[in-house]
Amino acid sequence: MRRRLVCALGLSLAAAVWSAAAQKPAAAEKSREKTFRVLVMPDARPEFFAAEPNPVHPGFEREILEGFVRPRHLKLEVIRVKDWDDLMAALQGGRGDIIAGHFTDTEERRKTIDFTAGVMPTQTVLITRKPGPRVTTQEDLVKRRIGAVKGGASLKAVVAAGAPKANIDDSPTQDEILALLQSGRVSALARALPLAILNTREDPELELGMFVGPRSHFAWGVRKDDAKLRDALNAHLAMVRRTGAWQRFVVKYFGEAAVDMIKQAESR
Numbered sequence: 001m002r003r004r005l006v007c008a009l010g011l012s013l014a015a016a017v018w019s020a021a022a023q024k025p026a027a028a029e030k031s032r033e034k035t036f037r038v039l040v041m042p043d044a045r046p047e048f049f050a051a052e053p054n055p056v057h058p059g060f061e062r063e064i065l066e067g068f069v070r071p072r073h074l075k076l077e078v079i080r081v082k083d084w085d086d087l088m089a090a091l092q093g094g095r096g097d098i099i100a101g102h103f104t105d106t107e108e109r110r111k112t113i114d115f116t117a118g119v120m121p122t123q124t125v126l127i128t129r130k131p132g133p134r135v136t137t138q139e140d141l142v143k144r145r146i147g148a149v150k151g152g153a154s155l156k157a158v159v160a161a162g163a164p165k166a167n168i169d170d171s172p173t174q175d176e177i178l179a180l181l182q183s184g185r186v187s188a189l190a191r192a193l194p195l196a197i198l199n200t201r202e203d204p205e206l207e208l209g210m211f212v213g214p215r216s217h218f219a220w221g222v223r224k225d226d227a228k229l230r231d232a233l234n235a236h237l238a239m240v241r242r243t244g245a246w247q248r249f250v251v252k253y254f255g256e257a258a259v260d261m262i263k264q265a266e267s268r
Contacts, residue, residue: 036074038065039087039096039221045174047198047253048218049101051078060253061100061119061218067245068236084151088112091221097229099221104153104192106216114224116233118217120250121262122192124157126209127199129181135188135209138162145169147177147186157213158190178203194218197258 040049050059058066062076069076079096081087087099091113104122105115126135126146135141141163148155150170159165172180178199181189188209191199200206222230240246250258 034074035077036065036069036072037077037079037096037098038062039079039081039090039099040101041084041087041174042080042082045102045195045198048194049078051080057253060249061102061220063249064119064237064240064246065100067240068233084149088221091223097222097226098233102192102195102218103221104216105219106153106156108156109221113221114226114230115219115221116230117237118219119237120194120218121215122194122218123211123215124154124190124213125193125196125211126158126188127181127191127196127206128188128209129203130205130207132187134207137210141210141212142167144188145186146188146190147172147180148190149174149177152192153216154190154192154213161212163190181206192218193261194254194258197254197261201255 038049040051042051046054046057046059048059049062050057066076079090081090081095087103088109090096091099098116099113102120102122105118109115126141126144128134133140135144138161141158141161144163145167146158146163147169148158149172155168155170159168169180169186174195177189177191180186182203189196189199190212193211196206196208200208220233222233237246240249247259250262
């Protein structure tokens with residue numbers, strides 16, 4: 001009886017040792033799993049990039065990036081920063097691998113970081129709300145009280161176009177800016193076109209006015225010494241456009257009308 005008990009205990013111990021040994025490679029493999037760190041604003045529009053995982057609507061840019069990391073067996077990790085100005089500092093400091101979430105490619109930013117090919121075309125547009133008149137001329141522009149997000153490309157574009165800084169309210173976040181116009185605290189907003197398209201879906205009383213500043217793109221920011229990553233992302237973006245997935249994503253997140261509005265902006 002004692003011999004059988006000893007044998008049983010021995011077999012149980014061997015099984016436990018084997019089980020632990022079998023689990024070690026899996027645990028080690030998991031610990032070695034590489035992450036792809038994406039820097040975003042905490043108030044980034046979920047239509048562009050949902051900060052939390054969402055299997056149905058991860059956002060336009062996140063859905064494209066998920067297609068990039070999946071075959072490479074990378075884990076997409078979202079890192080939030082406090083404001084637009086902190087994004088590039090975080091990238092250069094190694095806190096993330098790319099910047100995403102409706103981030104505009106500008107000449108000023110290119111002095112510090114590099115960009116991928118365009119993810120979506122953009123240009124700053126002045127939007128107003130009925131029954132107020134649209135902004136259509138330079139004379140209108142300099143007279144208006146305009147809302148814009150601090151540190152954003154649209155704020156810099158509207159200032160460069162001649163809007164007096166004293167007439168600009170840059171206090172709102174992305175989440176608050178539409179309410180600024182709806183409350184009457186400003187009579188116009190300076191918005192990137194894709195964001196303006198989303199705003200018009202939320203509030204049918206909004207109207208697009210004049211465009212200011214250069215045409216550009218939302219693109220992903222990368223470090224200047226990370227050409228290999230930039231080229232890989234560009235190849236993925238080219239594939240997304242070639243297969244028609246890009247247009248499907250535009251319709252999914254911004255609506256059918258957005259395709260024509262974006263094409264019109266590109267042809268200006």
